[in-house]
Amino acid sequence: MSKTAKLTLLGILFLILMAAPWMLNSYVLQILILTITYSMLGLAFAFTLKVGLPRFDIAGWWAVGAYTSALLMQKAHLSFWLTIPAGIIIAVALGWLIFSVAIPRGMMVFLLFGMVIVLAVEQIVGSVSFFGGWGGTGMLPHPTIAGYTIIKKPDLYYMGLFFLIVNILIYYLLYNSKIGRAWNAIGSSVKLANSVGINVVRYRMANVLIGNVFLAVAGSYFVAYSSVVAPSTFSFPNSVNIMMYVVIGGISYSLFGPLVGAAIITFIPEYFRIAKEKEPIFTAIAIILIIILMPAGVIGIFDRRAIPWFKRVRWLSWFTNKAKES
Amino acid sequence: MSRLLECNGLSKNFGKLQAVANLDLTIAKGEIRGLIGPNGAGKTTVFNLLTGYYRPTGGKITFKGEDTTMLEPYQIAQKGLTRSFQQNFLFMQSTVLENTLTGFHMFCRAGAVKEFLHTRGAREFDRECREKALEIIDFMGLSPMKNELAGNLPHGHQRALGVSIAMACNPSLILLDEPVTGMNPTETEEMMTRIKNIRDRGITVVLVEHSMQLVMNICDRLTVLDYGQKIAEGLPEEIRRNPRVIEAYLGKEENSAAA
Numbered sequence: 001m002s003k004t005a006k007l008t009l010l011g012i013l014f015l016i017l018m019a020a021p022w023m024l025n026s027y028v029l030q031i032l033i034l035t036i037t038y039s040m041l042g043l044a045f046a047f048t049l050k051v052g053l054p055r056f057d058i059a060g061w062w063a064v065g066a067y068t069s070a071l072l073m074q075k076a077h078l079s080f081w082l083t084i085p086a087g088i089i090i091a092v093a094l095g096w097l098i099f100s101v102a103i104p105r106g107m108m109v110f111l112l113f114g115m116v117i118v119l120a121v122e123q124i125v126g127s128v129s130f131f132g133g134w135g136g137t138g139m140l141p142h143p144t145i146a147g148y149t150i151i152k153k154p155d156l157y158y159m160g161l162f163f164l165i166v167n168i169l170i171y172y173l174l175y176n177s178k179i180g181r182a183w184n185a186i187g188s189s190v191k192l193a194n195s196v197g198i199n200v201v202r203y204r205m206a207n208v209l210i211g212n213v214f215l216a217v218a219g220s221y222f223v224a225y226s227s228v229v230a231p232s233t234f235s236f237p238n239s240v241n242i243m244m245y246v247v248i249g250g251i252s253y254s255l256f257g258p259l260v261g262a263a264i265i266t267f268i269p270e271y272f273r274i275a276k277e278k279e280p281i282f283t284a285i286a287i288i289l290i291i292i293l294m295p296a297g298v299i300g301i302f303d304r305r306a307i308p309w310f311k312r313v314r315w316l317s318w319f320t321n322k323a324k325e326s
Numbered sequence: 327m328s329r330l331l332e333c334n335g336l337s338k339n340f341g342k343l344q345a346v347a348n349l350d351l352t353i354a355k356g357e358i359r360g361l362i363g364p365n366g367a368g369k370t371t372v373f374n375l376l377t378g379y380y381r382p383t384g385g386k387i388t389f390k391g392e393d394t395t396m397l398e399p400y401q402i403a404q405k406g407l408t409r410s411f412q413q414n415f416l417f418m419q420s421t422v423l424e425n426t427l428t429g430f431h432m433f434c435r436a437g438a439v440k441e442f443l444h445t446r447g448a449r450e451f452d453r454e455c456r457e458k459a460l461e462i463i464d465f466m467g468l469s470p471m472k473n474e475l476a477g478n479l480p481h482g483h484q485r486a487l488g489v490s491i492a493m494a495c496n497p498s499l500i501l502l503d504e505p506v507t508g509m510n511p512t513e514t515e516e517m518m519t520r521i522k523n524i525r526d527r528g529i530t531v532v533l534v535e536h537s538m539q540l541v542m543n544i545c546d547r548l549t550v551l552d553y554g555q556k557i558a559e560g561l562p563e564e565i566r567r568n569p570r571v572i573e574a575y576l577g578k579e580e581n582s583a584a585a
Contacts, residue, residue: 177442178431185428188417195377195411196495197403197432252419 017161021154029153033225035266036160040167040218042245042258044211047171049246050180050254051204052187053107057114058242060121061212063234064091065219067125070137070229080143084220091216092209103204118239126231136230143224156225163221167214168255174210175254183207241265248290250297260298264290330355330499330530331376331407336385338371338554345371347554349385353499358521358531360545360562362538364574368554369534370412373501377409378402390498404432409501410488412534418477422468422487425476426459429494459494466490466520482513486520493524500524502533506540518544542566550574 021029041058048055068087072078078086102113125131132138142151143159150156174180182203185193193200223229249261265287272282294301331353338346346368353359361369374380376387378399387395394402417425433455440448463472466486471479476487485505492500505521506514518540525531535541541548541562548565550558552574558565565571 173442173444176444177448179442181424181428182431184420185417185431188419189415191379191411192415192417192491193428194379194399195403195409196429196491197400197408199398199400 021157026153029157031266031270033153033157033160035263036157036164037218037222038242038245038262038266039164039259040214040221041242042249042262043167043171043255044215044218045242046246046251046254046258047211048208049251050175050183050187051207052190053103053110053204053208054243055114055208055211056111056236056239056243057117058215059234059236059239060114060117061091061095061215062219062222063121063125063231064094065216066222066229066234067131067137067219068216069220069223070140071131073141073223074137077141080141080220080224081145083223084217087216087220088213091212091219095209095212096205099205099208103208104201114239115236118234118236122231122235125234132229134231136228139227140223140229150224159224160221163217167217170210170214172255179203179206244287248287248297250299250303253297253299253303257297257299264298328355329353330390331532332388333376334386334388336372336375336387337383338368338375338380339383345554346375346382349551349554349556351549351556353530353532355498355530356525356528357546358525358533358544360541360548361532361534361551362536362541362548362565363551363557366553367551367574369551370503371554372551373409373503373534376402376501377407403495403497406496406498407501408492408495408497408499410485410492410503410505412503412507414481414484414488416476416484416487416491419475421473421475422463422479423456423459423472425487426463426490426494427455429462429491430455430459432495462490462493465523466493467516482509485509486517489520489524493529497529499530499532502531502535504534504536506535506537514540 020032024032041062044058044061045055065087068090069080069083072083072086073080098113098117099110102110126134142149144150150159175183182193182198185196185198186200186203190200222233245258245261245265247261248264249257249259251257253260268286269279269283272279272286275282290298296303329352331351333349333351336346336349336351337344349372351372361372363369371380375382378394378397378401382395385395386393389402389405389407392405394405394407397405417428420428460469460472463469466489468483468486468490471483476484479487485507489500489502489505492502502521506517509517514537521531521533522544533541533545545562547560548558548562549556550565550568550571557570557574558568560568
């Protein structure tokens with residue numbers, strides 16, 4: 001696709017997204033708001049996958065952002081907008097402390113640390129009464145802007161769209177800079193990246209911490225539209241689900257893969273709502289079918305450069321390859 | 327001749343196995359040095375030690391007068407010592423040009439913020455790097471396929487690309503690990519000329535190779551390893567006649583008689 005065609009397509013997509021609140025009812029809008037949040041989480045996974053590190057700790061940092069916002073608003077009566085930078089600072093500072101131990105020890109240690117982080121965060125916010133316990137925090141105040149309370153679905157939707165677009169824009173700029181080139185190099189071969197003078201640990205650390213920034217923002221956004229924050233949202237299975245968004249969308253499409261994947265995974269269960277408690281079974285079957293039939297992800301079937309499908313089962317071979325290397 | 331790289335008493339043990347034992351090695355500026363020996367003699371281990379991929383169990387490495395024994399691989403690369411790998415380690419999903427550009431990582435610095443915002447200065451810098459990369463690609467004879475994905479190249483070209491990535495780092499010493507493995511005679515011939523050209527550019531070359539034809543033809547001096555120990559060093563002519571070397575390669579007289 002030429003550059004103009006791409007820009008036109010993006011422009012149309014943007015207009016459709018901007019017009020969505022006029023065309024959709026508040027139920028679908030609510031699902032779109034969820035999609036936006038999950039997209040940001042999926043983006044973070046794809047972002048760190050670039051440097052060859054699979055993140056299982058996404059829900060943990062999401063929780064850090066959410067709980068910082070929730071508690072500061074509830075207990076310190078801080079404005080919502082001030083709690084966003086607070087969440088970012090805590091997520092980055094904690095992340096730096098933990099990852100300066102984990103990242104130099106390679107991919108496997110990073111992966112295990114991620115699992116521990118998610119489980120630990122869930123346990124801590126659940127069992128320490130300061131955080132509100134397993135039942136979650138009480139009712140949260142709504143964010144306001146110049147006296148106007150953001151509570152209607154369209155307003156919340158636009159707010160999320162703003163966060164998402166900023167997130168995508170910054171990731172895009174990073175991917176296309178020298179930093180992105182170094183990240184790509186680390187992702188495809190740690191050994192070779194080292195041999196051309198790339199400080200792998202430092203570049204990985206930068207990547208993971210930038211990921212944490214947007215995870216904290218996603219957490220704050222969650223607080224804005226959710227009236228209560230409870231530990232069950234940030235459980236380990238949810239963290240694994242985030243990986244699914246990326247796989248379903250297409251693991252090699254770092255920017256749009258997570259968006260498409262998140263949209264599909266958020267909407268599929270809604271279609272199977274009719275099956276009531278058997279809904280997860282149908283959702284699982286649908287996901288398995290998508291993975292078998294479209295190994296390069298949903299975007300992969302529209303990609304003309306796409307290689308034969310059997311070579312596209314990269315999400316499986318990915319882990320085995322990486323494990324060998326780092 | 328000035329000394330570029332020097333190691334004294336270099337040793338590496340893997341458990342009880344002594345892969346490199348008490349190796350003294352001096353590389354002079356501007357030479358092509360061959361490192362040869364039977365399989366498992368510890369040649370690649372020496373490379374891994376010199377470039378920081380392994381930590382030596384003992385001994386000291388000095389590069390350009392600085393102690394590099396305990397440095398990380400990327401720090402050693404930044405000091406101007408780069409290498410190619412035995413296997414084809416390439417950025418397989420990127421094109422030949424992108425691969426080579428990655429090698430420029432250390433130099434094309436327009437500043438993080440400028441890079442990030444794609445300012446004019448950064449784009450200018452990028453174009454300069456591209457030109458330099460194209461020059462290296464041309465030097466390695468890869469210009470016809472500069473936009474091919476590295477993964478789709480034939481084996482010989484992948485080996486050449488490995489060398490051009492190392493060349494892009496602007497090294498003063500380059501370590502080539504079996505640069506002609508799996509190449510046909512024409513490709514080997516071409517690679518030999520290129521290695522000589524690399525030296526003519528002022529880059530010192532150390533290579534590990536099994537092809538005796540290549541080693542005897544282009545190396546100024548040879549170092550022979552066996553069981554991690556240096557058994558001989560000298561001009562190719564001397565090495566060819568050295569009884570210890572012949573013994574290492576073919577086995578002792580008595581052994582062959584007994585068998």
